[in-house]
Amino acid sequence: MLRKAKILCSLATLCLSTNVVAEEETEVAKRPQTVQDVIVRSGVLTPKGQVAFDASVSFTQNSSNKVAVVGYTVLPALLVGRIEVSDSDRTTMTASLSMRYGLRDDTELEVRWPYVYRSDQITTRPIEDGSESETINTSKSGGGMGDIEFALRHQLNFETTPYWIAGLTLKSAYGKSPYEIDINETDNTYEEIPTGSGFWSIEPAISMLYPTDPAVIFLSFSYIYNFKDSVNVNGESTDIDLGDTISLGAGVGFALNPDLSLSMGFGHRTILDSKINGEKPEDSKLLHLDTLNFGVNYAFSPTSSISINAQAGLTEDSPDFQLTVRVPFSI
Template sequence: MKEFKYKSLIALLALCFSTAVVAAEDPAKDAEPNKKTKEEKPKRVQTVADIFEQPGVLTPRGSFVIDSSLSYTQNSSNTISVVGYSVLPSLIVGLIQASDIDRTTITFGLSGRYGITNRLEVEVRIPWVYRSDSISERSAGIGQEKDKLIDLDGNGLGDIEAGFKYQLNMNTAPYWIGSLRFKSTTGDSPYEGSPDDLPTGSGFPSIEPGLTMIMPIDPAVIYMNTSYIWNIEDDVDLAGTKASIDLGDTISFGAGMGFAVNPKFSFSLGLSHKTIFKSKVSGVENFNAKVLQLDSLSVGANYAVSRDTTINVGASAGLTADAPDFQLTVRIPYTLK
């Protein structure tokens, strides 16, 4: 696993390097019939990309954007498990245990985006993650006076990501943008370290191709996107034995609308869906594995403090049992000329 972590870092750097090589292409390929002057920056279609972290009209050539973000995620679940057997439909012999789990995740992210050409931008994101789980358990029928409380936490560097986005068309709407993202394994893996320390990463590298459509309808923007996350299989230690883990891949879809109230303020509404397929251990699915369906509703607002700085606030609420209950994100992108 450690060797794979270093290999994923090398692959991430190789991705950034290969993208930078494209900058050596002839700039005339990006020239349009109505070419702008050197002093005039290409005009963005809208600010939907700044609200939801969705790829939009890309960073202009030669511009560098520093994007700092703070995200708070809250999730909870209540379960009842029975260890025993049923004599009658209303009579259970055995141990009944109820548990209440509250999970909190705080992520500080620092991203950098650079416009290699007016069609192509490269991006690197470095997250720092803090996780805290509070588990309350109570067994019924054994005279337990109070709940059993278990508190776990973990913090540290998360999984560093790198990728690029390419705008397929420039002159006519709708605008189509292709993207490719690679996630490393720099965060703590769930299969390494102490059981009392929560992991800050997934433990597996992944590759995510995606496609986004943006349709400006003044003063609104309609967007749709889809992506596929391929988690790369790896060998891990399970109870002292080597096992091959293949995390379930993910298909995601999203759609929404952004609306510009005035030149400084805009808001948006969106829906997103993710289907996470079953994971496998040494090529075999667990008997209780299931396909997860995650749906969420998102709202966001964007305020332009200046031409170079904006403040973005986004919130999402889970619509299905497996989706996070609530997520709040504050982002401050700053553009360097």
């Protein structure tokens, strides 16, 4: 569940910023795509023989506050044990480079290389137990290559709207797995920062684009299946089956002019229960992640554009805030 797969951003990318398109409907693609281009031209993927790149930097902030009761209650007003209050703040920076190649006018191949840097700060303090312990501050930071992804997309129709795009993404386990890192027994934290999920996954997806001048309505659905694997936990081989993820997204993009576009949308993800050795842990539960997205895209040259997307979390398990800056360019 460390991996927080893309929800609405990948779909908004199709609408706003990532492919090479024609300046006119009958011309060869020359620049990354905007909403206006989707309205003018029926092909929304990278044309045959063309290469497009996407350099991006993403900043994610996630925080949580919780109270843990360690002990038991003799009477409703009498607690034997201790109460701990903890506050955790996690900042993640992800820099990635994607390359897309048009196998045909209706099919493209993509490879994405991410670099992940994370900084975690956890503050824990026991209260109301007579303890003389001071507040415990734990900080961990580090980075490395994340999980490399491979994607194949195919546009199903050209002549009629809405346009349908089917996709299949394979995520590797290239990044540093959390199960490869030792745990500090003193504060129960990782000795190093993990940069990957540790598991391979496959994600089939279907997206819809409906041009209605001057806007484009988009919908998406995907299912992430994680391959279970055996990992070393406390010196023992343990079968881990991460919960699969169901993702839904919807939104609309507005073309203010041929070069400037705005977008807004909603994303939802449900992460299903995980299993350990074929059984669900007692504390396993469904996770629901809802987000609001706002984006702007500007094509500043015939071959380049810039896209800025802000995401706000709506549920407790969602990231508080995410800001992504992309610079798609073609050659």
